[in-house]
Amino acid sequence: MVTIDIAHDFSRFPGGRYRSDGPNSGERFRDDILEPALRSGDAITLVLDGVRGLPSSFLEEAFGGLVRKSWSCSDLTSRLHFVAASPQLKRYPGQILDYIRTASKVA
Amino acid sequence: MAFDPLQILVGAVIGAAAQGSLRWWQYRRDLWLQSVETFCDAVEKAADLATEHWLFCKDGTPESDDADRSVRGQEIRLIGLQARLDAQLAMFSERLSDESRGALESAVNRLSDGMMGGDFGSKVRSPDPERAREAQILASELVVVARRSASTAITVGGFMRFLRERRDRRYLAAEG
Numbered sequence: 001m002v003t004i005d006i007a008h009d010f011s012r013f014p015g016g017r018y019r020s021d022g023p024n025s026g027e028r029f030r031d032d033i034l035e036p037a038l039r040s041g042d043a044i045t046l047v048l049d050g051v052r053g054l055p056s057s058f059l060e061e062a063f064g065g066l067v068r069k070s071w072s073c074s075d076l077t078s079r080l081h082f083v084a085a086s087p088q089l090k091r092y093p094g095q096i097l098d099y100i101r102t103a104s105k106v107a
Numbered sequence: 108m109a110f111d112p113l114q115i116l117v118g119a120v121i122g123a124a125a126q127g128s129l130r131w132w133q134y135r136r137d138l139w140l141q142s143v144e145t146f147c148d149a150v151e152k153a154a155d156l157a158t159e160h161w162l163f164c165k166d167g168t169p170e171s172d173d174a175d176r177s178v179r180g181q182e183i184r185l186i187g188l189q190a191r192l193d194a195q196l197a198m199f200s201e202r203l204s205d206e207s208r209g210a211l212e213s214a215v216n217r218l219s220d221g222m223m224g225g226d227f228g229s230k231v232r233s234p235d236p237e238r239a240r241e242a243q244i245l246a247s248e249l250v251v252v253a254r255r256s257a258s259t260a261i262t263v264g265g266f267m268r269f270l271r272e273r274r275d276r277r278y279l280a281a282e283g
Contacts, residue, residue: 015186015228016228016229017226017227017228017229018229020229020230021228021229021230022228022230025228052186052190053186053187053189053190055186055189055223055227055228056219056220056222056223056224056227057223057224057225057226057227057228057229058228060220060224087194087197087198087201088190088193088194088196088197089193090197091193091196091212091215091216094212094213094216095216095219095220098216
């Protein structure tokens with residue numbers, strides 16, 4: 001089991017879609033943090049607590065982008081687990097799974 | 108017909124307790140409904156800002172720096188408004204049934220995607236009038252879902268359903 005604490009391991013202020021949009025973009029999070037963890041083959045626990053906002057463009061590129069890079073929807077939904085203890089963040093796991101499913105329908 | 112003072116006293120205490128409980132319930136209900144309305148106001152405010160935001164472009168050139176800064180300011184305010192929406196949603200959705208909460212979260216996700224999806228946050232982008240329009244439509248849908256959820260929740264049936272689901276959740280949590 002790999003644990004990724006977004007606020008601690010990446011940024012408290014994630015934002016932007018592509019690397020050209022800034023240092024905390026969804027593309028950088030996907031390529032530098034998520035994909036290496038996924039390649040380990042383990043289940044991944046993503047800790048959302050501590051981040052200050054999760055813009056949709058960031059989430060879509062990070063998670064929908066995994067499907068566009070040939071990760072399968074079923075593999076991702078079975079291996080990604082979320083921790084969102086803060087009530088304000090409870091809806092985000094659902095939104096992330098929506099992006100994965102939508103991207104797999106388009107792909 | 109003689110009245111027992113003790114009976115009168117007990118009746119008065121029970122009446123006062125019932126009246127107090129009713130008033131307390133009404134106060135809590137009004138407070139909760141007010142939180143729904145505050146949420147709806149924030150939704151409309153966020154949608155208006157999103158519409159304004161998506162009608163402008165970001166050129167990313169030194170000449171357009173002032174205009175770009177204004178758009179960047181809108182992006183930051185939108186992120187702040189989204190955080191406020193999330194907090195307000197968390198405050199009032201805990202009293203909703205699972206079905207209502209699911210519908211509401213789904214509507215919030217759609218609005219969030221409409222406001223801050225696409226090229227949101229990119230250094231250079233064109234205006235997107237469709238996204239500007241979509242923000243208004245998704246906000247209207249969300250307000251309808253929120254008010255409908257609230258009006259269902261304050262009925263006796265809605266309240267009983269919430270209590271049943273809460274009991275089931277606690278039971279499942281205790282079962283591990």
